[in-house]
Amino acid sequence: MHFLYTVLIDPFVQIAGDPRFFVEVLTGGLLTGVMYSLVALGFVIIYKASRVFNFAQGTMVLFAALMLVGQMEMGAPAWLALGTTCGVMVGLAFAVERLVLRPMVNQSEIILFMATLGISFFLEGLGQLMWGGDVHTLELGIPSGPLTLGGILVNKLDLVGAAVAGLLVTALALFFRWTSVGRVLRAVADDHQAALSVGVPLKVVWVIVWTMAGLVALVAGIMWGSSLGVQFSLSLVALKALPVLILGGFTSVPGAIVGGLIVGATEKVGEVFWGPALGGAVENWFAYLLALIFLLFRPQGLFGERIIERV
Amino acid sequence: MFYREAGEFKTSYAADQAIFPIAQDRIALVVLVLAAYVGVPLIANGYWLDAILIPFLVYSLAALGLNILTGYAGQVSLGTGGFMAVGAFSAYKLAIGFPHLNVVLVIVIAGLIAAAVGIVFGVPSLRIKGFYLAVATLAAQFFLVWLFNRVPWFTNYSSSGVISAPLRAVFGRVYITGAEASSVDKYLFALTTVSLLALAAKNMVRCATGRAWMAIRDMDIAAEIIGIRPLATKLTAFAVSSFYVGVAGALWAFVYTGTVEPLAFDVERSFQILFMIIIGGLGSILGSFLGAAFVVLVPVLLSNAPGFLGLSIRVATVTNLQSIIFGALIVFFLVVEPNGLARLWQVGKEKLRLWPFPY
Numbered sequence: 286m287h288f289l290y291t292v293l294i295d296p297f298v299q300i301a302g303d304p305r306f307f308v309e310v311l312t313g314g315l316l317t318g319v320m321y322s323l324v325a326l327g328f329v330i331i332y333k334a335s336r337v338f339n340f341a342q343g344t345m346v347l348f349a350a351l352m353l354v355g356q357m358e359m360g361a362p363a364w365l366a367l368g369t370t371c372g373v374m375v376g377l378a379f380a381v382e383r384l385v386l387r388p389m390v391n392q393s394e395i396i397l398f399m400a401t402l403g404i405s406f407f408l409e410g411l412g413q414l415m416w417g418g419d420v421h422t423l424e425l426g427i428p429s430g431p432l433t434l435g436g437i438l439v440n441k442l443d444l445v446g447a448a449v450a451g452l453l454v455t456a457l458a459l460f461f462r463w464t465s466v467g468r469v470l471r472a473v474a475d476d477h478q479a480a481l482s483v484g485v486p487l488k489v490v491w492v493i494v495w496t497m498a499g500l501v502a503l504v505a506g507i508m509w510g511s512s513l514g515v516q517f518s519l520s521l522v523a524l525k526a527l528p529v530l531i532l533g534g535f536t537s538v539p540g541a542i543v544g545g546l547i548v549g550a551t552e553k554v555g556e557v558f559w560g561p562a563l564g565g566a567v568e569n570w571f572a573y574l575l576a577l578i579f580l581l582f583r584p585q586g587l588f589g590e591r592i593i594e595r596v
Numbered sequence: 597m598f599y600r601e602a603g604e605f606k607t608s609y610a611a612d613q614a615i616f617p618i619a620q621d622r623i624a625l626v627v628l629v630l631a632a633y634v635g636v637p638l639i640a641n642g643y644w645l646d647a648i649l650i651p652f653l654v655y656s657l658a659a660l661g662l663n664i665l666t667g668y669a670g671q672v673s674l675g676t677g678g679f680m681a682v683g684a685f686s687a688y689k690l691a692i693g694f695p696h697l698n699v700v701l702v703i704v705i706a707g708l709i710a711a712a713v714g715i716v717f718g719v720p721s722l723r724i725k726g727f728y729l730a731v732a733t734l735a736a737q738f739f740l741v742w743l744f745n746r747v748p749w750f751t752n753y754s755s756s757g758v759i760s761a762p763l764r765a766v767f768g769r770v771y772i773t774g775a776e777a778s779s780v781d782k783y784l785f786a787l788t789t790v791s792l793l794a795l796a797a798k799n800m801v802r803c804a805t806g807r808a809w810m811a812i813r814d815m816d817i818a819a820e821i822i823g824i825r826p827l828a829t830k831l832t833a834f835a836v837s838s839f840y841v842g843v844a845g846a847l848w849a850f851v852y853t854g855t856v857e858p859l860a861f862d863v864e865r866s867f868q869i870l871f872m873i874i875i876g877g878l879g880s881i882l883g884s885f886l887g888a889a890f891v892v893l894v895p896v897l898l899s900n901a902p903g904f905l906g907l908s909i910r911v912a913t914v915t916n917l918q919s920i921i922f923g924a925l926i927v928f929f930l931v932v933e934p935n936g937l938a939r940l941w942q943v944g945k946e947k948l949r950l951w952p953f954p955y
Binding site for chain 1: 666672720723724725726727728731732734735738739742745746817863867870871874878912913915916917918919920921922923924925926927930931934
């Protein structure tokens with residue numbers, strides 16, 4: 286009885302008793318959720334255009350952040366370090382296309398997924414071999430610290446993160462909608478075969494999407510690195526982005542954002558109000574359970590393409 | 597191989613349907629089993645048994661279980677670690693709660709409990725497919741490991757959360773778990789378990805159940821139309837797979853490491869076992885063993901290689917290099933032979949049939 290009370294009634298009593306605290310928790314959750322979306326975006330971009338479930342996205346975040354912070358620790362100015370890191374991510378896209386994707390054309394999705402796991406191992410080792418496995422602090426002059434907004438306490442860094450994510454999504458949406466490259470990417474996402482037959486070079490498309498995912502990873506790496514420090518555990522953020530993905534749908538950019546918001550909010554609210562009753566650290570699986578229950582009713586996620594099966 | 601079936605005439609259906617229809621294959625198998633049972637304990641030392649052969653056997657069993665689910669029934673699962681944890685912790689609770697229960701029975705019941713949990717987490721597979729399912733099974737992984745970490749009842753209220761497996765004997769004084777157990781006994785027990793379960797799996801995938809799994813894997817709607825019930829088929833796949841994985845988890849805790857801890861069954865373990873079946877070969881019993889051997893042996897080789905070459909490298913560097921080489925090897929193998937080592941073995945055998953006269 287006591288357990289049922291702490292699970293079913295007590296959290297609501299708490300929420301009703303201190304609505305401001307609840308709003309604070311909710312805001313914090315939503316802002317963290319936006320940061321998850323940043324990682325999920327990279328997944329979506331690649332999956333949309335090449336049907337590759339890129340598990341290495343999390344490691345790419347770590348790798349980009351390590352490249353950046355490593356160079357800055359050696360004394361390079363921020364703009365130079367940013368420039369070379371972008372260069373490295375583009376190089377990585379070319380290497381992945383040439384060495385991994387091209388030889389594996391026409392393989393089944395699971396094989397490609399395993400290959401990205403291989404890439405993930407590779408990058409993890411390479412990044413730490415070059416820059417060491419310690420925790421690096423990333424100082425790019427992004428404001429951080431608490432800020433009171435309308436009586437609610439928020440972290441400045443989270444606000445910046447939300448703004449950056451908003452900008453990025455707008456930019457991506459405009460890019461997909463209005464540029465010729467964007468049109469090509471949408472065509473490929475729509476139908477590989479048809480795109481090929483009207484002369485879209487798939488190899489170039491792959492390089493473009495991996496480059497874009499690499500740059501998104503860099504942005505995510507900067508934001509996450511500024512808040513947590515650049516360290517190995519950064520690559521585990523990918524595991525937080527997966528429920529975001531299945532909630533939003535693998536192929537939808539807005540889905541990644543909405544999914545991130547849902548996951549971030551429920552996770553924090555669950556942890557703060559239900560966590561103590563269940564023994565704490567429910568953050569780790571709460572989002573997954575939510576996504577699982579959600580998928581039972583909508584197997585393609587919120588915004589995913591309707592799954593049409595043919596025999 | 598360089599021998600073939602010419603001149604071997606089958607006189608019964610049973611002989612025709614044998615797992616190894618060629619006499620030479622059967623002889624080779626008998627030799628292999630004899631070597632594993634008699635030769636290895638005579639030759640191998642404690643390091644080889646404890647650090648390589650026993651983990652290899654345990655991993656093979658887990659890979660076999662996942663291969664039934666992913667390779668034969670086509671349901672990608674990333675929850676292997678969670679199901680292993682279920683096996684390990686149920687075996688521990690049973691062994692402590694019923695001290696007179698034979699350890700074999702304990703492990704079998706632990707496997708059955710894991711199968712039940714597998715069925716529960718397999719229910720979503722009826723609606724969710726492909727990568728959505730793979731991510732959804734991560735829910736099982738994180739939830740189960742969290743459960744064993746947080747609920748003190750599972751660890752018998754131990755303060756550290758790490759508990760050691762109790763001393764148990766199969767019969768008489770042949771101890772297979774606990775500190776006093778000898779490596780040889782543990783090895784023989786693991787070998788027997790794995791051999792029996794592998795034989796069972798081989799027969800299962802050859803019979804109606806296995807054919808139903810493969811039909812569901814290849815195209816589930818078409819399978820449904822020809823009268824295969826997806827509910828029963830997918831759930832049996834989850835149950836059988838989780839049974840194998842659960843037994844592997846129990847062996848991991850009792851026979852291999854001797855300790856039961858949730859950390860051993862985290863998401864890395866799930867990925868590791870998925871690697872084994874992809875590198876070994878999806879939908880192949882032999883592939884599970886080859887993949888397990890690869891994943892167990894390559895890191896051992898990589899960590900010993902600098903010593904052989906006379907180089908002295910810092911430990912952290914070695915770990916990072918290992919990770920790089922391992923990642924590169926995975927990509928390399930997938931590029932060269934996406935169907936795994938089992939396929940390579942098959943191709944090799946077909947080449948050898950004609951050798952040395954290829955026409």
